[in-house]
Amino acid sequence: MHIVVIGSGFGGLSAAIRLQAGGHRVTIVEKRDRAGGRAYVYQQQGFTFDGGPTIITVPHLIDELFALAGKKTADYVKLVPLEPFYNVRFPDGSVFHYNNSTDYLIEQIRAFNPADVAGYQRFAKAANAIFEKGLPLMEQSFSRFTDMLNVAPDLIRLQTYKSVAGLVNQYIQDERLRQVFSFHPLLIGGNPFQSTAIYAMIHKLEQAFGIWFPMGGTGALVQALVQLFQELGGQLLLNQSVTGIVIDERTKQATGVRVEDGEVLKADAVVSNADVAFTYLNLIPPKFRRKYNDRRVKRMRYSMSLFVLYFGTNRQYPEMAHHEILMGTRYRELMRDIFGRQQLAEDFALYLHHPTATDSSLAPPGCDSWYVLSPVPNLGSQTDWRVMAKPYRDRIIEYLEQHYLPELSKHIVTEHYIDPLHFRDTLNSYLGSAFSVEPILTQSAWFRPHNRSEDIPNLYFVGAGTHPGAGLPGVMSSGKIAARLIEESQRARV
Numbered sequence: 001m002h003i004v005v006i007g008s009g010f011g012g013l014s015a016a017i018r019l020q021a022g023g024h025r026v027t028i029v030e031k032r033d034r035a036g037g038r039a040y041v042y043q044q045q046g047f048t049f050d051g052g053p054t055i056i057t058v059p060h061l062i063d064e065l066f067a068l069a070g071k072k073t074a075d076y077v078k079l080v081p082l083e084p085f086y087n088v089r090f091p092d093g094s095v096f097h098y099n100n101s102t103d104y105l106i107e108q109i110r111a112f113n114p115a116d117v118a119g120y121q122r123f124a125k126a127a128n129a130i131f132e133k134g135l136p137l138m139e140q141s142f143s144r145f146t147d148m149l150n151v152a153p154d155l156i157r158l159q160t161y162k163s164v165a166g167l168v169n170q171y172i173q174d175e176r177l178r179q180v181f182s183f184h185p186l187l188i189g190g191n192p193f194q195s196t197a198i199y200a201m202i203h204k205l206e207q208a209f210g211i212w213f214p215m216g217g218t219g220a221l222v223q224a225l226v227q228l229f230q231e232l233g234g235q236l237l238l239n240q241s242v243t244g245i246v247i248d249e250r251t252k253q254a255t256g257v258r259v260e261d262g263e264v265l266k267a268d269a270v271v272s273n274a275d276v277a278f279t280y281l282n283l284i285p286p287k288f289r290r291k292y293n294d295r296r297v298k299r300m301r302y303s304m305s306l307f308v309l310y311f312g313t314n315r316q317y318p319e320m321a322h323h324e325i326l327m328g329t330r331y332r333e334l335m336r337d338i339f340g341r342q343q344l345a346e347d348f349a350l351y352l353h354h355p356t357a358t359d360s361s362l363a364p365p366g367c368d369s370w371y372v373l374s375p376v377p378n379l380g381s382q383t384d385w386r387v388m389a390k391p392y393r394d395r396i397i398e399y400l401e402q403h404y405l406p407e408l409s410k411h412i413v414t415e416h417y418i419d420p421l422h423f424r425d426t427l428n429s430y431l432g433s434a435f436s437v438e439p440i441l442t443q444s445a446w447f448r449p450h451n452r453s454e455d456i457p458n459l460y461f462v463g464a465g466t467h468p469g470a471g472l473p474g475v476m477s478s479g480k481i482a483a484r485l486i487e488e489s490q491r492a493r494v
Contacts, residue, residue, distance in 0.1 A: 001490060004029060004257050004267040006242050006283075009037025010053075010472060011462030012273030013225045014065065014479025019271075020234040021068040022487060027235045027265060029242055029257060031428070035226050037273065037463075038427065038434075041219035045414040046364040047312035049371055050218040054353050055187060055323065058209045058473040061480075065225065069232055076224035078215040080358065085211040086323040088180050089404070096180050100207040113174035123171035123181060124204075130158050130197065131204035138468040138477045141451050141485055148446035160198040161441060164190075165332075167197040179327055186349070186375055188470035189303030189435020191339040193332060196441040205473070213322065213358050245270055245283045247456060252288060254459050269458040269486055276437065276449045276465030277302070277430035284456065291454040301443060303435035303470070304338050305378040305420035309393055310371045312363055313411040316356070324352035326404065339438075342381035344388065348374050348399060367413070372396055378420060379432040385419045393417055436465030444469070451481045452489075460485060 001024045005012045008030040020026040032040060040051040056062075059079055066073045073079065088096040096108055102124075109120050133154050142148060159167060168182040184202040185195035214221040226236060237259075244258040256266040272279045277300070280292045328334060328347045337345040351373040356363045363369040374396060377383060401408040420432030429436065437443050448467045453459040460482040464470035468477055 001025070001268040001486075002027070002266065003269045003271060003486065004265050005271040005273060006257060006279070007031070007037055007273030007463070008035035008222075008226070008236065009273050009463055009475065010039060010222075010225075011464075011475035011479045012037065012271065013222070013229065014061075014476045015271050015273070015460070015462050015482045016234055016479075017065045017225065017229050017232065018068060018480065018483035019486060020229060020232040022483065024486075025233075026229075027237060027267075028229070029237050029240045029259065029265065031239075031241045032426075033239055035236060035238070036219060036222040039218050039222050041217065041222075042310060042416065044416070045312065047367070047369045047414055048217055048219070048362040049310040049312075049369060050353070050355065051418075052218070052308070052371075052373070053472055054213075054218055054355070056212045056214065056218070056221070056472055057206055058476075059212055060209070061473060061476040062221070064480075066228060069228060071228065073224075076227060077220050079212045079221075080215060082211045082213055082322050082358065084321055084323075085206060086325050087321045088183070088325045088327065090176050090179075090327050091329050091403075092176075094176060096176070098180065100210060102207075109177060112177050116172050116174050116177050119171040119173065120177070120181070123168060123200075126158070126167065126171070127200045127203045130160065131201040131208070133158060134198050134201045135205070137445065138473065139480055141481050142446040142448070142467050143450055143452055143485070145446055151445075155198065158197075160196050162197045163193050164195050164197050164200050165192040167200050175331070176327075179331055183325060183327075183349075185439065187351075188439055188474065189433070189464070190439040191304075191335045193335055194339065195439050196444055198444065199439065211323070213355070215359050215361075217355060217359070217362055242274070242283060244285075245272075245279075245456070245459065247284065247288045252456065254456050257283075269460065269489075270456075271460045271462060271482055271486075273463045275427070275429045275433075275463070276461055278428045279461070281430065282428075284459075289455050292449070297430075301438040301440060302378055302380070302431050302433040303438045304375045305423055305432045306434040307374045307376050307389070307392055307396075307417065307419050308371055309396060309415060309417045311412050311415035313368045313370065313405075313408070314366070314413045315411045316366065316368045317354070317405055318357075320352065320354050320357065320404065322354055322357040324354065324404075326350040326352060338375055338377050342377040344376060344381070344383045344392070346395075348396065350374055350396070350400075352400075352404070372400065376420065378434075379424060383420075385421050389417060389419050435470040436463070437469075439469050451478060452485050458489070
């Protein structure tokens with residue numbers, strides 16, 4: 001079979017490598033001038049900035065891809081474990097050093113609030129139970145409603161109908177510790193107060209598999225996967241925008257994709273690593289979309305967007321770890337502003353990425369490479385980013401300078417930013433959403449857009465908007481699911 005993959009993010013690369021290794025002929029079509037999707041790399045004035053994602057866990061999903069070709073990950077890219085995983089900093093000056101040492105976590109919990117030690121142990125037990133049940137579900141396709149019915153009793157028993165914050169809060173009392181153990185949904189586009197508690201498994205996932213960093217940055221991992229794909233015989237076409245998926249009027253099957261110059265690349269199956277909503281709304285004519293018509297697509301709930309400022313400094317800040325979570329003075333109300341009221345707040349919750357804490361090669365000598373990420377409402381809000389981007393950037397820099405990075409404004413030597421308009425116009429994400437479909441209970445598993453289209457039988461989806469969801473383990477698992485579904489479909493035809 002010839003299979004065309006639209007987009008070269010981690011989901012697309014995962015599916016493409018598996019299919020190429022399985023004996024198919026695979027072509028990846030990428031809009032931009034280099035592979036990676038959201039893991040694009042920016043380079044300026046000697047600094048290297050990973051666009052994101054930058055939090056890597058479950059490394060065996062990466063190892064599996066190289067093993068398919070009889071290779072080892074270490075021969076292509078060096079992954080190193082991070083310690084701590086994150087520093088979680090609070091306005092009162094307290095810092096929680098988050099890692100996978102249970103004894104160390106309990107020691108810190110005791111320092112924050114001794115009464116929460118027993119509560120944390122109960123929470124950890126609950127998160128472990130969700131992990132044991134939830135991890136296998138990440139590689140299950142949920143193509144049939146019976147797939148959901150089969151696991152529903154376990155999910156109910158594990159209280160996954162609650163939110164992550166709701167689950168955490170029933171065990172832990174200290175407000176800072178509640179935030180430490182419930183912020184993770186923000187890393188995959190979810191509101192901790194609305195995302196299903198199945199995502200509490202992330203705590204155990206990180207404990208079990210660690211947090212890793214590829215030397216050279218996330219872009220080095222992308223290049224390693226591209227090299228592997230091409231060594232297997234796969235073809236990568238850059239600077240090629242897909243303008244439509246060609247559908248046969250009679251069979252309702254995809255027969256290829258049309259690119260910007262009008263050429264049609266014929267295919268026996270198509271895998272879309274593009275945004276699910278964008279794919280349905282822009283690449284498939286409405287007459288072929290009975291299930292995912294415009295009304296249904298637009299009625300789904302989409303994740304927040306991001307404002308991300310990449311900057312290089314001509315001094316170093318060694319007291320800051322690789323990953324810093326900077327909590328603000330509000331938590332629940334800030335989430336309401338972002339997800340509910342859809343208004344740009346005056347305050348922030350920030351993720352500060354500091355890769356030169358691990359790899360000095362990403363900046364000139366004596367310098368640091370950074371990005372600071374702020375969750376913001378998607379374009380369903382009325383924020384005009386052509387007006388607001390610069391003042392919002394200034395407020396973030398002022399905040400960082402006052403609280404964490406002294407004299408920062410004096411030491412920035414290069415910078416650029418992306419905002420919700422970038423997610424919409426460059427990354428083709430509906431409403432400028434940074435993580436596609438929001439991870440709430442009614443948009444998870446079978447309720448999420450399926451890995452195999454319910455309208456076009458040989459169209460498959462990978463990436464953040466399909467099952468199992470955003471984050472590196474999620475999108476790489478989606479590639480594994482899609483490749484398996486294609487193989488199963490081919491065997492059924494033989």
